[in-house]
Amino acid sequence: xxxVLLLLLFSIxxxxxxxxxxxxxxxxxxxxxxxxxxxxxxxxxxxxADNARDDSLLAAIYSDMGQLLFxxxxxxxxxxxxxxxYDSNRTLHDTLGMAACLFDVANVYRTREDDDSCLYYxxxxxxxASIKGDTMLMADIQSxxxxxxxWHHDYEKAKQLLLPLLQDAGCxxxxxxxxxAADLYRQTGPADSATYYCSLLxxxxxxxxxxxxxxxxxxxxxxxxxxxEAYSHLEKYELLTDSIMQETDTESLHxxxxxxxxxxxxxxNRRLEQRIIIVASVTILLVLLMIILLLYSSRRxxxxxxxxxxxxxxxxxxxxxxxxxxxxxxQILEESPICQHISRLLSDSRQPSMSDEDxxxxxxxxxxxxxxxxxxxxxxxxxxxxEMHVCLLLRLGISPAxxxxxxxxxxxxxxxxxxxxxxxxxxxxxxxxQWDEFIVSL
Numbered sequence: 001x002x003x004v005l006l007l008l009l010f011s012i013x014x015x016x017x018x019x020x021x022x023x024x025x026x027x028x029x030x031x032x033x034x035x036x037x038x039x040x041x042x043x044x045x046x047x048x049a050d051n052a053r054d055d056s057l058l059a060a061i062y063s064d065m066g067q068l069l070f071x072x073x074x075x076x077x078x079x080x081x082x083x084x085x086y087d088s089n090r091t092l093h094d095t096l097g098m099a100a101c102l103f104d105v106a107n108v109y110r111t112r113e114d115d116d117s118c119l120y121y122x123x124x125x126x127x128x129a130s131i132k133g134d135t136m137l138m139a140d141i142q143s144x145x146x147x148x149x150x151w152h153h154d155y156e157k158a159k160q161l162l163l164p165l166l167q168d169a170g171c172x173x174x175x176x177x178x179x180x181a182a183d184l185y186r187q188t189g190p191a192d193s194a195t196y197y198c199s200l201l202x203x204x205x206x207x208x209x210x211x212x213x214x215x216x217x218x219x220x221x222x223x224x225x226x227x228x229e230a231y232s233h234l235e236k237y238e239l240l241t242d243s244i245m246q247e248t249d250t251e252s253l254h255x256x257x258x259x260x261x262x263x264x265x266x267x268x269n270r271r272l273e274q275r276i277i278i279v280a281s282v283t284i285l286l287v288l289l290m291i292i293l294l295l296y297s298s299r300r301x302x303x304x305x306x307x308x309x310x311x312x313x314x315x316x317x318x319x320x321x322x323x324x325x326x327x328x329x330x331q332i333l334e335e336s337p338i339c340q341h342i343s344r345l346l347s348d349s350r351q352p353s354m355s356d357e358d359x360x361x362x363x364x365x366x367x368x369x370x371x372x373x374x375x376x377x378x379x380x381x382x383x384x385x386x387e388m389h390v391c392l393l394l395r396l397g398i399s400p401a402x403x404x405x406x407x408x409x410x411x412x413x414x415x416x417x418x419x420x421x422x423x424x425x426x427x428x429x430x431x432x433x434q435w436d437e438f439i440v441s442l
Contacts, residue, residue: 022052026061033064038072049084059088059097066104079108096137099128103141110148118148139165143177150180155188175204179212186216195220211240332369333396338362346402353408359385362392370395373442380425390417394439400432 029044045065052058066081082104089097106121122145129137146161162184165177182197194216201213214237221230333339338361345352354362367374377383377391386407393403400418404411415432422430422438 022048022050022054022057022061024048025051026057026064029061030064033068038068041068042072055088055091059085059092059094061085062088063097063101063104070104070108075108075111079105082108095128095132096134099125099132099134099137099141102128103137103144106141107144110144115148115152119145122148139168143174143180147176147180150183153187155184158184159188175201175206175209178204179209182213182216186220191220191223207240207244211237211244214240333366336365336369338365339396342396342398342406345406351405354389354406359389359392363388366392366395376442381421383421387417387421390414391421391439394418394436395442397440 025044025048029041029048032038032041032044042065045061045068048061049058049065052061062081062085066078066085069075069081070078082101086098086101086105089101102121102125106118106125109118109121122141126138126141126145129141142161143165146158146165149155149158149161158180162177162180166181178197178200182194182201185191185194185197198213198217198220201209204210204213214233218230218233218237221227221233338358341358342354342362345354363374373395383391386409389407390403393406398406400414401411403409404414407414418432418435419430422432422435425438
């Protein structure tokens with residue numbers, strides 16, 4: 001009996017020592033988190049979990065450990081840690097602790113886009129929170145579910161979950177709920193409600209919330225024709241975007257530094273070096289790609305502006321020519337054999353189309369009668385053979401229906417070609433008749 005008591009006492013002492021060591025390692029892990037040393041914090045968490053015996057301490061260790069792993073992008077490890085925290089809370093019959101763990105698990109599945117598991121754990125967490133009457137946790141879960149439905153464009157369910165939260169004075173002040181409300185009303189209306197919640201987001205400290213608020217307000221103002229106000233929001237959106245990109249780059253490198261094997265830190269450190277090189281290379285490539293895209297976009301805008309200016313100068317130059325010269329050129333064309341041949345084709349009841357030889361003769365005839373027309377037309381855009389045929393016939397004053405016959409296309413196809421050419425040359429949408437007027441004015 002004495003030996004049994006001694007063994008029991010010795011076991012209690014050892015358990016107390018283990019819990020003391022576990023608590024000390026846990027405190028060190030929390031300190032490392034505050035200092036931003038995620039790899040060292042994970043090592044201390046592992047040490048604390050290996051030594052702790054008390055379920056309350058284990059629940060706290062695995063809960064915080066799961067959050068750190070999740071923040072570092074290690075979803076699988078975070079999921080395993082939160083499930084262990086759930087088991088410890090279940091042993092303690094801590095219903096709220098179990099609900100919080102299931103809530104975290106649901107967010108992991110949401111990140112992994114596992115919709116069925118995500119909704120299941122959200123509902124289980126909400127059920128446990130309702131049993132204890134924890135309105136704050138219930139509101140958090142409800143807001144996350146609303147975000148889930150909003151992401152999947154199920155706006156009706158999202159609205160049903162969000163409206164009670166918006167009516168709750170405590171919940172409605174949360175930036176995340178205001179963000180979802182702004183997005184919901186932006187998608188479904190009314191616009192005034194979207195604008196209201198976007199304006200509230202501008203007061204938030206979180207950069208991402210203010211960034212999206214400026215973007216959405218700019219879009220709404222552009223729809224209302226208030227370009228100058230929209231431009232102001234766009235400038236602020238770009239500044240915040242640059243700031244977020246810098247923060248994201250820092251966080252990405254920080255995540256890479258946290259990926260290591262708990263059981264063999266030296267080996268994982270070597271792997272980390274390789275990962276850092278890969279991330280740095282990818283980052284450099286992405287930056288170079290962004291610079292190339294920006295330069296290309298800037299060049300394209302400049303080319304459009306120069307093309308429009310050249311078109312305007314050319315049109316002014318053409319309009320300055322005498323009407324007599326234009327009438328004489330038209331007369332030469334009308335008397336040409338190819339034009340007479342086209343007239344015969346149009347009067348033929350069989351409605352034949354033009355042959356390849358006919359097109360070559362027509363282009364050659366117009367090139368001799370109106371060389372400036374063809375020369376300048378080719379400078380505007382690289383036309384396909386069919387597009388050039390349409391332009392040549394328009395220059396002769398042929399109607400769209402007749403062009404459809406001569407080119408063996410439908411009238412709708414000819415209209416589509418004319419609209420497309422106007423947009424490609426001028427950089428904006430236009431009607432078929434606007435392209436016709438342009439061709440005639442050359």
